[in-house]
Amino acid sequence: MFELTAQNLLADWAGQFLDPRKRLFWGYLGSAFLIALIWMVLLGRERPVSACRKLLARDLWCSASARADYAVFLINTILMGSIVPRLLGHAAVAVFCFSLLHDLFDGRASLLPDAPAWAIAAGFTLVLFVVDDLARYVVHRLMHAVPLLWAFHKVHHSATRLNPLTVLRTHPVEGILFVLRGALVQGLCIGIFVYGFGDRVSLVMVLGANAFKFVFNALGANLRHSEVPIRYWSWLENFLLSPAQHQIHHSENPRHHDRNFGVVLACWDRLFGTYCHSEPNQELRYGLGPAVADPHSLYTLYLLPFREGVGFLHRIFIRRWRRQLTPPLVPTDQYQSNRAIYEID
Amino acid sequence: MTLKNCLVLAAAGLLAISGPALAESYGPFPVTVKGYGGDKSDSTSYTGQAARQVLHNSLKKLAGMGDGSNAAEIKSQMMAYYAGKEEGRAILDPKSKDDFVVLQTEVDQISKGKDLKGKTYKGVVNGWPRKMTGSEVIEFMIDKAATAKGGFDPLTGYDYPQLISKFAMGAVFYNQAVDNYLDEKLAANNKPNNKPYSEGKHYTGKEHSWDEGFGYFGAPAHALSLDAKQAYGIAKKKDIGVADYNKDGKVDLYREMTYAHAYYAADADKSGTNYLHTIFRAFLDGRKLITAAEGEALSDAQRAQLIGYADTIKTNWEQVIAEAAFKYAGSVYKDLEKLQTIVESGGDANDAFRAYGKHWGELKGFAMALEAGGKDLGEVGVRMNRLIGYGPVLLGGGQVIGIDASGDYVIGGNQDMGNYMVHMLKLQKLLAEAYSLSARKNDATAELENLIESLGESLATEND
Ligand SMILES: [Zn+2]
Ligand SMILES: [Zn+2]
Numbered sequence: 094m095f096e097l098t099a100q101n102l103l104a105d106w107a108g109q110f111l112d113p114r115k116r117l118f119w120g121y122l123g124s125a126f127l128i129a130l131i132w133m134v135l136l137g138r139e140r141p142v143s144a145c146r147k148l149l150a151r152d153l154w155c156s157a158s159a160r161a162d163y164a165v166f167l168i169n170t171i172l173m174g175s176i177v178p179r180l181l182g183h184a185a186v187a188v189f190c191f192s193l194l195h196d197l198f199d200g201r202a203s204l205l206p207d208a209p210a211w212a213i214a215a216g217f218t219l220v221l222f223v224v225d226d227l228a229r230y231v232v233h234r235l236m237h238a239v240p241l242l243w244a245f246h247k248v249h250h251s252a253t254r255l256n257p258l259t260v261l262r263t264h265p266v267e268g269i270l271f272v273l274r275g276a277l278v279q280g281l282c283i284g285i286f287v288y289g290f291g292d293r294v295s296l297v298m299v300l301g302a303n304a305f306k307f308v309f310n311a312l313g314a315n316l317r318h319s320e321v322p323i324r325y326w327s328w329l330e331n332f333l334l335s336p337a338q339h340q341i342h343h344s345e346n347p348r349h350h351d352r353n354f355g356v357v358l359a360c361w362d363r364l365f366g367t368y369c370h371s372e373p374n375q376e377l378r379y380g381l382g383p384a385v386a387d388p389h390s391l392y393t394l395y396l397l398p399f400r401e402g403v404g405f406l407h408r409i410f411i412r413r414w415r416r417q418l419t420p421p422l423v424p425t426d427q428y429q430s431n432r433a434i435y436e437i438d
Numbered sequence: 439m440t441l442k443n444c445l446v447l448a449a450a451g452l453l454a455i456s457g458p459a460l461a462e463s464y465g466p467f468p469v470t471v472k473g474y475g476g477d478k479s480d481s482t483s484y485t486g487q488a489a490r491q492v493l494h495n496s497l498k499k500l501a502g503m504g505d506g507s508n509a510a511e512i513k514s515q516m517m518a519y520y521a522g523k524e525e526g527r528a529i530l531d532p533k534s535k536d537d538f539v540v541l542q543t544e545v546d547q548i549s550k551g552k553d554l555k556g557k558t559y560k561g562v563v564n565g566w567p568r569k570m571t572g573s574e575v576i577e578f579m580i581d582k583a584a585t586a587k588g589g590f591d592p593l594t595g596y597d598y599p600q601l602i603s604k605f606a607m608g609a610v611f612y613n614q615a616v617d618n619y620l621d622e623k624l625a626a627n628n629k630p631n632n633k634p635y636s637e638g639k640h641y642t643g644k645e646h647s648w649d650e651g652f653g654y655f656g657a658p659a660h661a662l663s664l665d666a667k668q669a670y671g672i673a674k675k676k677d678i679g680v681a682d683y684n685k686d687g688k689v690d691l692y693r694e695m696t697y698a699h700a701y702y703a704a705d706a707d708k709s710g711t712n713y714l715h716t717i718f719r720a721f722l723d724g725r726k727l728i729t730a731a732e733g734e735a736l737s738d739a740q741r742a743q744l745i746g747y748a749d750t751i752k753t754n755w756e757q758v759i760a761e762a763a764f765k766y767a768g769s770v771y772k773d774l775e776k777l778q779t780i781v782e783s784g785g786d787a788n789d790a791f792r793a794y795g796k797h798w799g800e801l802k803g804f805a806m807a808l809e810a811g812g813k814d815l816g817e818v819g820v821r822m823n824r825l826i827g828y829g830p831v832l833l834g835g836g837q838v839i840g841i842d843a844s845g846d847y848v849i850g851g852n853q854d855m856g857n858y859m860v861h862m863l864k865l866q867k868l869l870a871e872a873y874s875l876s877a878r879k880n881d882a883t884a885e886l887e888n889l890i891e892s893l894g895e896s897l898a899t900e901n902d
Contacts, residue, residue: 114894115900116900169899173899183890183893184883184886184887184890187883187886187887187889187890188863188867188883188886191863191883191886192860192863192864195856195857195859195860195863196854196856196857196860198856199854199855199856199857200774200775200778200854200855200856200859201774201775201778201856201859203779229902233902249901259901260900260901260902261899261900261901262901263899263900263901265899267899267901268899271899271900279890279893280890283886283889283890283893284886287885287886287889291885292885294885294889295889295892296889296892296893298892301894303893317902339902356902
């Protein structure tokens with residue numbers, strides 16, 4: 094039994110690098126490496142050897158921050174693999190939407206009956222990609238705006254050095270929110286599209302991944318979490334976020350805080366006023382600054398968010414209780430004793 | 439896990455090597471009755487059940503033969519097959535077709551003096567108005583079917599051949615098997631194995647009880663040597679080579695035909711389940727166990743094992759019926775979709791409505807059959823009946839909501855077609871979950887699940 098579990102775990106870990114649906118697929122890592130190399134050689138006028146040395150620098154990959162990334166990666170695979178049924182919510186949301194539409198429009202729709210299947214597949218793939226990108230923006234922004242959520246998202250921002258594995262430096266609670274986000278987005282899109290287009294709906298895929306995601310990943314998505322400040326032309330950054338722009342999101346500098354929440358498309362940040370261009374020769378310090386004493390310890394990465402979260406909840410509920418316990422709803426002596434209990438801290 | 443895989447592989451290997459030679463048939467089994475002095479050498483006997491299978495097939499045929507002017511005649515004929523025991527009743531189905539020649543042409547050639555009514559579920563059927571018992575429902579339907587043209591009533595959408603057939607399959611065959619032969623007849627002092635079934639018979643009480651259960655399932659005795667498609671094809675009179683196991687050039691309706699639930703088990707199995715062989719195998723293993731007792735009373739341990747086989751049969755049989763209801767809920771959903779398109783474009787909806795009525799009749803019949811197993815379906819039964827209703831939702835939005843004192847249908851309510859489609863979606867979900875279905879034919883939400891599958895799981899902890 095234990096052997097099987099260990100095997101599964103190894104398969105899960107290795108799977109991150111072997112599955113083209115995942116960011117850390119070896120092919121995407123390879124293409125990111127090449128892009129970084131070419132960028133450094135052509136634009137940074139570095140010699141290939143020294144560029145390679147910089148990209149593979151020991152002080153980056155063996156830094157305390159990077160080691161914490163690896164630990165989180167290994168631990169999360171164990172936690173998430175066992176506790177989260179990953180596809181369950183998807184079907185529930187999809188069927189719910191699908192059914193609801195029958196009631197709303199009395200029956201089944203057959204939209205664009207003459208449209209070819211490839212066009213519908215392309216449309217579905219595009220819509221799914223765009224809606225997913227928007228949902229990621231919204232959830233990400235909430236993670237920063239709501240103190241309770243920030244307690245958990247901080248884990249991602251506590252990285253002081255960026256490498257592609259930092260993408261997995263995520264607290265499991267945030268991971269669960271991501272599962273729900275995925276269920277909502279995919280369930281919604283699938284429910285609506287199948288309702289309208291029936292069995293003509295399919296996903297355009299490259300190597301089993303959403304075609305748009307594939308392009309995004311193949312074109313160096315892994316450089317978002319790296320210290321290679323690849324920027325685009327200013328006009329292009331207005332449409333697509335460059336790696337340098339996400340690096341700004343990780344910047345310790347308060348000037349950069351709450352900028353560039355988006356993933357692929359820049360339009361959400363521009364639309365909601367959180368957009369920021371990259372800067373030439375930007376030299377950033379990453380992380381949360383001196384406020385967090387020990388950012389790479391397992392305690393800070395896994396338990397501290399709960400402590401902080403409980404603290405927020407505690408304060409909120411105390412206020413509620415106080416309001417509810419005011420006279421004359423509660424006899425005075427009881428109110429007094431309750432007050433005594435709750436005002437200890 | 440690994441051990442199990444090995445065993446499965448080994449078994450598959452064996453099958454591949456030895457092929458049909460391994461397949462066993464249900465019977466012949468030796469005579470084990472102590473002190474039997476007759477000349478019979480095969481104790482297998484389920485001719486009464488085979489006779490009821492052809493009575494049911496014939497009844498279904500008759501239910502579609504009304505032409506609007508022959509009601510009295512059709513009704514009396516139907517009653518002769520349902521409630522009569524007269525000699526000389528012809529087998530109306532299955533009949534020879536081209537080179538698919540059947541051995542028997544009269545019911546009596548299989549077994550004499552058999553009826554369906556005496557074996558029909560005695561309890562109340564909740565899925566039908568007015569709290570009728572099983573046989574009251576069937577006789578009520580027979581009465582209505584006789585006046586309907588081709589068995590179909592366009593005012594209510596009722597397709598009587600389907601309603602009568604599918605419900606009777608449950609109320610007679612399924613009920614008799616799971617509620618009688620695989621239930622109380624397994625008790626130690628009920629039809630014991632150390633006595634002949636009745637005075638002078640060449641089979642014991644337990645042998646014959648078990649055989650009768652098997653006969654109601656409706657599988658050909660050589661079903662283990664057939665795959666799902668072949669077993670299914672026999673009922674469709676596809677290939678006499680497959681059906682004619684003893685190679686006498688004719689299909690024996692007693693031992694070589696696929697009927698009723700075995701047919702629907704095979705239908706589901708075409709989608710990858712294994713109901714037919716699982717049920718058949720349990721019947722066969724149970725019969726071997728009884729035979730091995732050599733005419734002695736079964737020990738408690740033997741009976742416990744037999745009850746285990748019976749449970750396998752009951753569970754799978756119930757699943758077969760639920761799979762069929764699931765399938766037709768999907769058909770009804772598709773029919774509603776078609777009807778909607780036709781109505782919106784102002785086309786002629788007659789044919790589509792007819793198909794809708796047929797599928798609805800099958801759905802309703804199977805749903806009521808589930809109830810006839812004799813166990814309380816509880817909440818599942820209530821929800822199932824509410825989702826389906828007493829009748830299909832008609833184009834105007836009404837449906838049958840009851841039967842008045844003079845036996846006429848009351849149509850009322852105003853349900854949207856779209857809402858009824860949602861009912862079918864919910865019904866499929868309910869059935870799939872309540873009965874752990876896996877064939878799930880005509881799954882109306884299959885496309886949703888396929889797409890979710892194709893998206894795969896994204897890594898939950900991938901941050902941005
Ligand atoms: Zn962030
Ligand atoms: Zn990041």
